[in-house]
Amino acid sequence: MIGYIVKRVLVVIPLLLVMALFTFIFMQKTAGSFYDSLRMDPLISEQTIDYYESLYHLDRPLSVQFLHWVVNLFRLEFGYSFYFNIPVIQVIKGRLWNTFILSLTSMIMTWGVALPLGIWAALRHNRFVDRMIQFISYICLSTPSFLLAILLLYFASQTGWLPMGGMRSAHYEELSLLGKWWDLLRHMAIPAVCLSIYSIGSLQRIMRGNMLETLRQQYLLTARAKGLPENRVIYVHALRNAINPLITILGYSFSSLLSGAALLEIIYGWPGLGNLMLTAVRSKDVYLVMASFMMSGVLFLMGNLLADILLAKCDPRIRYE
Amino acid sequence: MSWVGMVILGLLYTGAIFADFISPYSYRDENRDYSYCPPTPIRVKDRDGRWQWPFVYGVTMRFDQYYRRVYEIDETQKYPLKIFIRTEPYKIFGLIPGSRRLFGVEDPGRLYLWGADARGRDLFSRILYGGRVSLFIGLIGVSISFTIGLIIGGIAGYFGGRIDNILMRICEMFMMVPGFYLLLALRAVVPPDFNSVQVFVSIVVILAFIGWAGLARVIRGMCLSLREREYVLAAKAMGQSDLAIILKHILPHTLSYSVVAIMLSIPSYIIMESALSLLGLGIQDPFASWGNLLSEAMGIVQIKFAPWILLPGLFIFLSVMAFNVIGDALRDYWDPRFKTGQRNL
C-alpha cells in the first residue's frame, strides 16, 4: 500500500516540475522589464525591489533563475504581490482555504444528491421516476453554472433570503460561533449550488449506469438464493460494486470543482483562489499569477492522488497487484 | 427527442450564418434614445380591431420623477413591417455583399423584437450575430483539439510501449492542469493590442490546447485494443507502412466513438468562451457573443427593469442541451449493447 502511494507520488513530482517550468517561462514572457516599471512606483521601496532582485538572481542566466525559483517555492517564498503590497504567500493563504471549503461543500452536496437519485432511478428503471430524473439531469448538465448564478443572484436580490455576495456579513465578528457557521452557510449556498449543478447531473447518470450494470450481475442471484433480504442484496451487494468506479471520479471531481469554483467565485464575489487569480491577471501581478497557478496545480494533483489511493483501498482486485 | 435537438441546432446555426440577412439591424447599430427599450410587439390589428399588414407602434421615452426611463407606446405613429427592406450595405463574412435584410421598419421607427440593450442596440440582432462566435468557437476549437488528439492518441495506442508511456504522461500533464486557471493565465499572455478577430483566434487556440488530452486518451485506448485485431496483423504481414495502417484500418473504426466524443465536448467550448466573455476577457464590445451579452445581465438592477437581457443565456442553454441530446442519442445508437434492441431516435 505504502509502495503504491510512493509510486504515485514519484510520478507526480516530475509533472509538478514541468508545470513549474511552464509557469516560469510564462513569467519571463510577461514580466519583461517588470522591475524597471516597478522602480518608478513610489509606493515600493528600493530595498524591496533589491531584495527580490537578489532573491531571484535576475542577473544570472535563466536556468539558474529557474533553479532559484523552484528552491524558493519549497521555502514557501512565492514572491511579492505588487497589487496587494504584501508577500504573495500571505495573500494566498487565506484564499486557498476559502476555495477549499467551497469546493468541499459543493462536493458533499453533489454526492449527497446525485448518488441517491442515481440509485433510485436505476431501481425504477424506465418508469416515471426514472424518466423524470433523467430529464432533470439533462437540464442540470446543460445549464451553465454562471447563468444559474446570475438567476439565483437576481432572486436573492428580490427576496432577500440569501446574501448576494462575499463570504461574510458585515456584522460577522459580533456573531456567536453558531451564528458564524450559519452565516457562512448562507453565503455558501448560492455558489455551492451553482457549482454542483453540472456534477449532480453528470454523476447521477454515471451512478445510474453503474447500478443498472451491476443489477444484471450473477452474484445478485446468488445472494437472493441465500435467502438474503432484498434490501441487503441491493444496498450491500449491488451498491458496493456499483460505487467502485465512482471512487476514481471522487478525486478528479474534487480537482475539477476547484477549477470550476474560480468562475463562480468571480461572479459571486467569493474571496477564493480563482477570484484572486483573476485580479492578478487583470493587474498583471506576475508573482501572484504564477503562485496561484502553481497552487491550483498542486491542489489538483493532490485530488488525483487521493482518487488513486481511494480506488486502491476500495477495490480489492487492484490492491493485490 | 434528438430530432428536436437537431432542429434547434439547425435553426441556431442558420441564424448565425445568415445573421446579416435575417436580423433587422447590424450588431453595432445603436440608438441611445432607446436604451433598454422593452420589446416592441408586432401587431396585426389596429386600435379598432381591423386586420392590418403587420406593423409596430412608435415608442416614446420620458423620464419619470426618479429619472428612470419610461417607455410608452405612441399609437399615432405606425411603422409597417417591410420585407426585404433596403438598409445600409453589409458583407456576409466580409465577402458576399448585400444590402437588403429580411425584415425591418423604416426610420425613425425601431423594431425591437426582444428588447434593446444599454446602448439601444437590438437584442434580437445581437443574439444572431453573437451566435456566430459562440457556435463556431465550438466547431473550430473541437476540430483543432480533435485533430491533435487523434494524431497523438493514434500514435500512442498503435505503437504502445515507451512511446505510449511518454505520450500518456504528457497527456496526463495537460489534463492535470486546472482548466480555468490555465485559461486565465494564458489569456494574460495574449498581447492587449490584439483586435477582436485575433482575440477570437487565440481563445480558440487556448481552448483547444486544453481540450485535446481527453480525446487523445479515449482514442489511444481504442487503438490499443484495435491493433490486435486480425485485419491489422494481416495488413502488417502484407508490408503496409505503419502510417497507412493507422489511417486506413484503425482510425475508421474509432469513428463512432469519435463523433460522440466530439458532439459531447462542443458544449464545453461554448461554455468556456461564454465564461471568458462574461468576465470581459473574451470577445469585447462592440462585437457580440452570447457570453458577452450576458455580462450586461450581471448587474442586478438591469435584470429587474430589462429582463430580456437574460435571453442570451437561454440560447447558450439551448445549444448546449441540443448538442448533449444529439450526442447521447448517437452514443446509444452506436452502443453495441443496444444494437439488438431499440432504435428509436
Next chain:
Amino acid sequence: MLLTIKNLSVRIKGQEKAGPIIADVDVQIRPNEIVAVVGASGSGKTTTGLAVMRLLDPALGVTAGKIILEDQQDLLALPASEMNRIRGSKISMVFQDPLSAFNPVLTVGYQIDEVFKYHTSHPGKRIRSMTQEWLQRVGIPEPQRVYHSYPHQLSGGMRQRAMIAMAMALQPRLIIADEPTSNLDVTLQARILELFQELRETQDVSILFITHDLGLVKRLCDRVYVMNKGRVIESGKSTEVFAAPRESYTQQLLKAVSV
C-alpha cells in the same frame, strides 16, 4: 417425498403466442437422492431449477403447477418473506461459474457468514468457526486463508468448493446444482462429483443436478429426468434409462456421448 414438482409451466409474461418456456413438468425428489435433470441448452432445465427457488427472471411467470416441499407447503403459494426464509436454509443453490457467482468485492468468508447471519442468531465468532468448519469439510486445505480471500484469488476448483460450502452451511435438505462442473476441467470435475457423493452419504441432503452432460449423470445420479424443448420426455432410474431408453431423443443423446 422431499420435493414434488407437479404440472409446472412457465412462460414469458405478455407473450402468449410464443410457446411456453417449460410446460407440464413433473419431477419428484426423495430424501437423500441425487436426481439429474438433463437436456440440451434451451431445454428448460435451468428454468425448472430457478422456478423451485422462485428466482425466475421477472420477465417470466409461472402459469400453472405446484411445487410441494416435504409434502407440506406449496412453495409457489408462499408469501415472499416465507420463501426467503426457506432459501439458503432448506433449499440452496450452487451455480455454474463460481467466479461470477461470488461478489468480487467481498471476501469468501464474509459471503458464507452472511447465510448464518440472516438465518440464525449465532454470535459472530461462532459463525466464523462454523464457516471455516464447512470450508474444511468440503475439502479446502487452508480454511483460514481461504476465509479471508477474495474470490479472484482462489483457483477454480476451490471456488466451486467454497460455493458448495456456502450452499451446505445451514444443512439444507435440497441443493439445486445448476451445471456445477461445466466450467471445470476433467480432474476437478471428478473431485466435485466425489464431494457431492460424500455429502449425500454423510449429510441428510438431496441434490437436484442440472446438466447437459450424460456422462456425469451416469456416474453420479440415482434417477434422471430428460428434458427437451421445455418438457420432460423421459424419466426413471438412471441405470434403467441408460440401458433401455424409450424415446428417440434420449437415444440420440446417449449415442452422442460416449457413455
